[in-house]
Amino acid sequence: MALTRDNIERKRQSVKARSEKHQRLVRRLVMAGLAGLLLLQGVAVAILTRPGSLMSELPVTDEYVGKVATSDIRAPISFTVADTEATERKRKEAAEAVRSVYDFESDRAQRTVRRLREAFGLMRKHLEQYRRRTLPEGEKAGDAKKTAAQREEDLLRRAESLDAYMLARKSLFLKSLQAVVSDTDFLVLAKDGFSVRAQQAAAALLERILGRMIVQSRELLEAERGQGIDVRFLKDSVPQKEMTVRSFNRILDVEEARMRVEQLAAIELAELSRPTRRALVHMMVTLVQPNLVFNRDETERRRNAARQAVQPLEIRIEKGAKIIRDGDVIQPWHVRVFQAMQKLTQPRGVALRMLGTILVVVLMLGTLVWFSARSFKRITITVKDLYFLGSVMLIFVVTMKIWHWIFGGIWERFQFFPYDSLIWAIPFAAGGMVVRFVLNLEVSLVFSIAASFLAGMLMDNSLVVGLYCLVSSLVAMWSVASARQRASLFKAGALTGAVNAGFVLAADAFGGTLVSFGTLFDLLFAFSGGILSAMIVTSSVPVFEMLFGYTTDIKLMELAHLNHPLLKEPIVE
Template sequence: MRQALALALLIGIAVSAAFLLTPSRFTPAIPGDDALGTLFSGTLKANRDYDVLDPETTAEKRDEAARSVWPVYDFDGSAAETLQRRISGAFARGREAVAQWKQQNPAKAARLLNEHWIDAETARFLLSHRDEFWKALQAVLEDEDYLDLARSGFDPAVERAALRLADLAAAGFVVEERGLLAADRERGIMVRTVGGGGAPEQAIRDIDRIQDLMNARQHVERTSAAQLADLTPRTARAATELVRRALRPNLAYDDAETRRRQEVKRAQVKDVLLQVRKGEKIIGDGEQVTKTHLLVFQALRAAGRASGADQVRWGGGLFAALLCAAVFEFGRRNMRKFRPRSRDVFLLAVLMVAQLFAVKGALLGADALHDVMREQLPAPFSGYVAQALPAAVPYALGSLLVRFLLTSEAALLWTAAFAPLCGLLAGGSLQFAAAALVSGVVAADRIGHAGRKSAVFRAGLVTGVVTAVVLATFAMFQGRLWAWDTAATVLGSILGGALVLPLLALLLSPLLEAMFGYVTDVELLKLANFNHPVLKDLIVQAPGTYHHGILIGQLVDAAARTIGANPLLARVGAYYHDIGKGKNPLYFGENQKGENRHDGLTAQMSAEIIRRHVAEGMELARQAKLPRQVSDF
């Protein structure tokens, strides 16, 4: 039964430690995303190699790569040929209309041929075929210009002159609006030829050589005089207007192709990784948290949630179980006075788990309080608070309570098991492990047989001073003994020992006494007071028994000191061991004066009265709510 209880308690400690000793506690607390711009407290180093994705820098580099792509414009290589085909098609439609008119009006045909004269009826006929001319040309020509060309009979010579002019006009790059190229003037554009011959793709840096449609049409007007010098002025003007109206842009921005090339460039840029090597300092004490730090912090938190974190967590639980089992077994085998009962083992386990939870809660509370006060205090004072609060945590509380309720051997073994776990809980800190060990031993020593509340406060003060010395010693190791943050740490540990530790001990010890049936020296001293109601009633009812108990108390006190037992418990037990005689005091020799009432009783009745004082004493003890340890006497 006891072995099953011990195993269950050991499993409970392991599970609790696995929950509490999370990987995040092996390093200083990792700030959240809201810590941007704040000052970091402590030094954080990488516990392994990390490749941290930097999405912001990656996006910037990909945008930069996309901006390096020149805009793609499609050049219609067949534009000049198409223009000539439309002009030739329009002249062919015009000659067909003239030929049809001549066939219907042979008498007037000679006059049109010789005098280039058109009467109103002829003009109406030719204009009725104008739409076919427009469709072939894919442009609208004024009636006057159309009729001027008709007067020449849409002469092939005029057509050849118009084609020559069109070929010159379509030779260069022409866009719809030149303003579209303004943004690309500094770097240039990429021209891709689609249809027709020529280079499939070329880079154009000189944007000024590209004309818009308006300038190209104006260029047609400027060059027409030289190209159409052999035509009559009216015919030349009409041919110029025809070419000008038929001219179209041959260069157009290809948004889809440009975006495709930008995406290709983006894809060629690899993810930007922040490489953090194991043991490398991520951020130091007092450094400002930047966006780069936040990225590394996110990677650290993500690693803490990975599957490897479960191994670390349960490894902590297994370590706690092995440590407690080893210390307990050592005490059982090698310490003669360490003979714990089942309830003692249960108390030790409960205090172990409770103290671990209390330390973690206190550390988290200290962090939260520091965050609140950081907004209210100047930066240096906020840093001092950050050093003082963890030092004020009552690491020795469990050791003090174990010694208060059990023995010094139990307290020593409990402290030896708790101190390493406390160090892990405080961030893998040897400093706090040593502080928990030394302060726990001192607290257990100073609280031994504390008879008054003032003794508890004295023990707490001594414990706080010793803790301060331990922490100051570690500050010497780090070369910052005379720093203000060390002074804050020392002050925090002294205040924690002098106030927090004794107050919690006095608050919790009565609860533990009631829950587990223990009695402390403080409670025994209350019972040892001769003004206690039971003793006052006893001295009135049975003064001989009262004095008998006092004398026996002095004897057992000395005997208990000799054999290493609890002298106070022995003395109090002696005071109360015969309180049942107060019911029939004259039947007991120490209260008789001459007459012996047993002389008038039978032997059986005398024996019954003598035996009955035990039961009556137990009843009085129950009514007075005496501790079981005292009632057992």
């Protein structure tokens, strides 16, 4: 008997041990499932915030140019890429807009006339020295002792010696004048005594001609006729001022200037003897040189400065924008965009960033659940509730990004409203409404805080979006608390949409864009976000009721309705 009682006790202990072991196993499996669900949340957020890490190979080499894209490619992040073609085109236009620079020696006439006076004065001194040497003091030109033949012979001998004397000093004349004069013309001028009258006549004529702008050839200016030239006025090779010349009618070329010298000499030097006038014309023609010269170095310097002043142009690619469509031909600019995109989303460091994102999400959600369960007495969460909350949160994370992509596609199709306005239409309040509708206020509050944090992360770490999600969820939770019919959810959605619009209005005012065309669309989409949240809750709550076995207040009201088949049949009987 005692043995039997011991056997029974051992069996009871064995069954109890197996039961406890089974319970521990179940608890471990449940905890593992919850941990897996929590980890799945982090992975989902990491992938959705960095979709470029899972992108297929991009056409980043020139060999893809001309080929057909096999799929749509969207930008995983917002970035800018240098538009080299447009930049080079703008720089070329800027360089071409710079006018050619010409240097005008405004003091050329004065310097030429000064050299002319110095050269003539020098030769007059040498002539005076010659006369003093060949005509000693006391010798008379009309000495009665000499016959006429003797005097003529003396004159010829003196003339020949004068020519030789002056030719020996011609180099001094050319050095001072800095122009080439033939021996014949030089001797004619020497015979005239390099007279002051000839000097003054030549100087006046040269001042008139050289005071004009003279170029080597008028053909050089034909290419500049459209935009003109910039002329720097030089004095002693130092720029004094600058002006733009667009009309070239008053500019002479060398041939025209020399022709005018000949024409004016025939009039203004008429009092001089023909040989002297001819010699002066020949000399002045050689003195007429271009005084308006193209300055290549200065022109290139200005054009290079204009090119450098053009800032590199960039193409702004918004996150989610479609870069190329399936079936489109890949162009060179597509390749540059893909190269820039690959640099920003290349695998280097992506794994570490994704790991960091997962840890942040897991720690945030885990800590929030642990703190809420231990700090708020009204929060009593079962395993089923945890799975429900995890499922709703996962669906919230995925669908928020899907809505973002859907609205991005709508914007690409129409583009008559700002792209940033679409973010307000995303039904951020749907998650909080569902949880409040199924569970209670405290749990939905904790859920909304976590959902707002994740919404901000999903939308490019936007604090404004996170606050918008929190405010929208709080209003939705409060308004849905008194709902006793499914139609009442739309009233809650309308109230949520109105508060959404108020928040967006305040956000636009804070950002300084209140008075703008985009504000109207911001308000419209924000209100639509509340209505869309109500529609999602109306359609999704029955599914959660069926999957998790919840019975909501509205479900009870429907079951208690007299027209319900379960109640109608007993009443009829």
